[in-house]
Amino acid sequence: MSLHVIKPGMQTTIQDLGRHGWQSLGVSVCGAMDPWAARIANNLLNNHENEAVLEMTVHGPTLGIQEDLFLAIFGANMDVSRNGEELAQGKPVFARRGDIVTFGYAKTGMRTYLAVKGGFSLQKVLHSYSTDLKAKIGGLNGRALKEGDILPSKSEVPSLAPDWGFPYHINSHYINKNCSPIHFIRGRHYHWFKKESLQVFESSFFTIKPDSDRMGYRLSGPALEWEESRELITEATTCGSIQIPPSGQPIILMADRQPTGGYPKIGEVIQSDLPRLSQMRPGQKLYFQEISLQEAYQKTYKQLQTLEKIKIACRMKWQEMS
Known part of the structure; x- marks a missing residue:
């Protein structure tokens, strides 16, 4: 069973939850930029959460279904259609051989994820399916998808087709919370900055710059100044680290960050x-x-609890069909 890439979209890659355990050897983690959406897409199909998914950015692909399979879509609203008719997010969808699934431009958000039941039949690199575009490893030959690619799946079609969506009001509402703050905890070098800059950091708006990508979000806003010039020995990074280069303009490291x-x-x-x-x-x-x-622990724990409830509910639905 497989998908045929008719049009690849702006940047469509294979991702999972990341290539963990190799940063000490200089290998980036990569993985889904929005792990929440990727995990939900897999949970909807009763897949393991770390199965490979398609990550689509801003404008999605056009895909030909070559064999009957189940798929699920979650994330930004890209006006998905099947044979010209609207296709729902947040539920398992049965796609027949010959169907054409088309993703448009994202109305809200940046990224949408597509999972197929059973996952894609691809080779892992360092225990991960994730595409590392800079190192050119993982995914499909270490690159974004292109026209003519074939994506084999491990899908097995059950005898009954599911007819249900989320048992909870869980959707992509988090994408539209533009007025909510981005919460942070103090970094290792918080005390290096001038008191005035620390006040500005929490009282000012910053704009995401056009040259932001999967490696990092570059921000423009008031310049943040150090208390005094210091030398920093290079050290490990993590997703979400807010670095301040000499320009004083923050950079938030993201999935493809350097180790x-x-x-x-x-x-x-x-x-x-x-x-x-x-x-x-x-x-x-x-x-x-x-x-x-x-507080950070509590917020993360609450999010993981919600995810676990979704996982259990979806598993029970699929068990009812077996």
Whole structure:
């Protein structure tokens, strides 16, 4: 069973939840920019959460269905259609051989994820399906999809077709929360910055610049100044690290970040806010708000609890069909 790429879209790649455990050897983690949406797409099909998915950015592909299969879509609204008719997000969808699934431009958000039941039949590199575009490994030959590509799947079509969506009011509403702050905890070098700059950091809006990408979100706004010039030995980075280069303009490291970095880190975006951040577009404004480590744990725990409820509910639905 397979998908045929008729049009590849702006940037469509194979991703999972990342290539973990190799940063010490200089290998980037990569993985889905919005792990929340990727995990939900897989849960809808009762897949393992770390199965490979298609990540589509801004403008999605056109795909030909070569064999009957089940798919699920979640993330930004890209006006998905099947044979010209609207296709719903947030539920398992039965696609027949010969169907054409088309993704348009994202009306809201940046990224949409497509999963197929059973996952895609691809080779892992360093225990991950994720595409590392800079190292040219993982996914499909380490690159974005192009016209004519064939994506084999491991899908097995059950005898009954599901006719249900989410048992909870879980959708892509988090994409539209533009007025909500991006929460952070203090970084290792928070105390390096002038007191005035620390106040400005939390009281000002910053704009996502057009040259932002999967490696990092470059922001423009008031320049943040160090208390004094210091030398920093390069050290490990993580997704959400807020680095301040000599220009004083923040850079938020994202999925394809380099394993190490030499700029001071004023803060770390909390894990539960990263999906929302990943769906923000160039030109959008954001502002930061500090919270405690305990509050960050609580927000992440609540998000994981919700995800676990979704997983259990979807599993039970598929068990009813077997």
